[in-house]
Amino acid sequence: MARPALNRDTTVCISLSGRPSNHGIKFHNYLYEKHGLDYLYKAMTTTDIEGAIAGVRALGIRGCSVSMPFKQAVIPLMDDMDHSAAVIGAVNTIVNTDGFLKAYNTDVIAVASLLRSHNVDPSLPFLLRGSGGMAAAVAGAFFDAGFSQGMIIARNEETGRALAERYEYAWAPEVGNLRAPILVNVTPIGMAGGEESEELSYPQEAIAEAQVVFDVVAMPVETPLVRAARAAGKEVIHGGEVIALQAAEQFRLYTGVELTPEEVEETEAQAN
Numbered sequence: 570m571a572r573p574a575l576n577r578d579t580t581v582c583i584s585l586s587g588r589p590s591n592h593g594i595k596f597h598n599y600l601y602e603k604h605g606l607d608y609l610y611k612a613m614t615t616t617d618i619e620g621a622i623a624g625v626r627a628l629g630i631r632g633c634s635v636s637m638p639f640k641q642a643v644i645p646l647m648d649d650m651d652h653s654a655a656v657i658g659a660v661n662t663i664v665n666t667d668g669f670l671k672a673y674n675t676d677v678i679a680v681a682s683l684l685r686s687h688n689v690d691p692s693l694p695f696l697l698r699g700s701g702g703m704a705a706a707v708a709g710a711f712f713d714a715g716f717s718q719g720m721i722i723a724r725n726e727e728t729g730r731a732l733a734e735r736y737e738y739a740w741a742p743e744v745g746n747l748r749a750p751i752l753v754n755v756t757p758i759g760m761a762g763g764e765e766s767e768e769l770s771y772p773q774e775a776i777a778e779a780q781v782v783f784d785v786v787a788m789p790v791e792t793p794l795v796r797a798a799r800a801a802g803k804e805v806i807h808g809g810e811v812i813a814l815q816a817a818e819q820f821r822l823y824t825g826v827e828l829t830p831e832e833v834e835e836t837e838a839q840a841n
Contacts, residue, residue, distance in 0.1 A: 570605030579712030581628075582823050583667050585614045585621055587732040594632055595840040596816045597823075603836075604826055622646045632823035633663040640702055643672065649809035657709035659702050660813070663821050675820060676703060679814035680710035683806050688803050689751065689781055694718035696747055697738075698726040698770055701757030703737075703785060707755050712736040720747065744771055748781040752794075759784065769793050787812045813837035 573579075574778035584593045589612035608631075608830035618639050623646075625633050635643055640659040642652070647660070650830060653674040655662045660672040679759040691714050700723035711719060719738035723729025726742065737820075741747060754770035757763050763785060769776075776782060782798035788809030798805050817833045820826065829834070 570603065572602045573607045575609065576607070578607065580606075580608045580631045582608060582632035582634075583625070583630055584610075584634035584636065585615055585618070585639055585791055586592075586612065587614060587636075587638050587791055592812065592840050593819075595808075595814065596813075596836055597820060598827075599664055599836050599839045600820055600832075602825075603832075606824060606826070608824065611692055613757055617634070618642050619646060620673045622663075622670070624785055625663065626670060627755075629665065629668075631665055632819065633665070634819060635661050635663060637702060647671070650659060656713060657705045660704060661706075662819050662822060666769050671762070673731055673818075674706055674709075675815040675818040675822070676706035676811065677713070679811050680707050682814055683783075683810055684710065684714050687781070687804060690718075691715035693750040693780070694720070695751035695753055695836045696720050696744070696771075696775075697753040697755060698744065698758075699721040699753075699785075700725055700732045701755070704755040704824065705752060707783075707785060708732055708736055708738070711753075720749070722747070744775065748775050748778045750778075751783065752776065752779045752798075753783045754783070754792075754794055755785045757786070759786045759794055759822040761788050769797060773797065777834050780807070784808055785811055809837065809841075816840075818832045 571768040601608040607745050643660050648669050651673040654672045662712040664671050664677050720830040721729050721733040721740050730740045752771050758765045758770040776797050781804045784792050784794045785808045786792045790809035795807050813833050817828045
């Protein structure tokens with residue numbers, strides 16, 4: 570089913586990011602074509618976030634994905650906050666309904682969905698390495714899912730302690746000899762192009778004792794941690810699953826179309 574030709578009534582969705590990427594453009598526009606929707610998606614950046622959000626409202630832009638460094642800055646500009654955004658104090662999705670702006674965090678929704686689909690037991694303790702915006706989303710999803718025994722590992726004591734205290738989790742500056750059934754990496758360790766691209770975010774000894782290993786890094790999907798966990802026979806959740814599910818949830822919020830798991834997998838393959 571072909572998308573209608575662009576016209577004056579075409580619905581526009583955008584992303585606002587300090588460093589725009591092509592993933593959202595490929596993901597959303599592929600689905601608009603597949604479902605024959607009169608929509609267009611465009612990635613943008615701005616030096617005036619208040620003006621940009623006013624433009625979203627005034628121009629009738631249906632949906633707006635929000636990335637760093639704007640996830641907190643847009644909060645005072647919203648009319649309503651979904652629980653997914655309120656629970657962590659960060660926004661990654663805005664839906665505009667006749668000028669009424671509602672904020673969501675589809676990263677939280679995606680992580681919660683993955684914890685359910687992988688049948689991760691909320692009674693198990695976890696270690697979460699990282700304390701940035703995405704770490705807050707992951708920690709918030711774990712908290713909402715009933716995980717009460719968590720430890721935030723972050724060298725930055727201020728942000729690490731703050732994140733841990735928000736959910737009454739523990740904090741530690743380094744992994745060291747810490748072990749847990751669930752290991753979560755929300756740092757750039759293992760990310761392609763970085764200084765630590767070939768490093769493990771957790772030592773082999775911790776991987777060996779774990780049951781579930783969750784690496785949020787999506788580029789590449791097969792990080793050193795994921796490869797080591799697979800080799801050790803552990804249950805693995807990878808960053809490619811997160812990025813696909815959060816984009817699929819954005820697509821649903823913008824269009825009302827629920828994607829099948831097969832469509833999400835197919836579209837993510839096209840977007841990479």
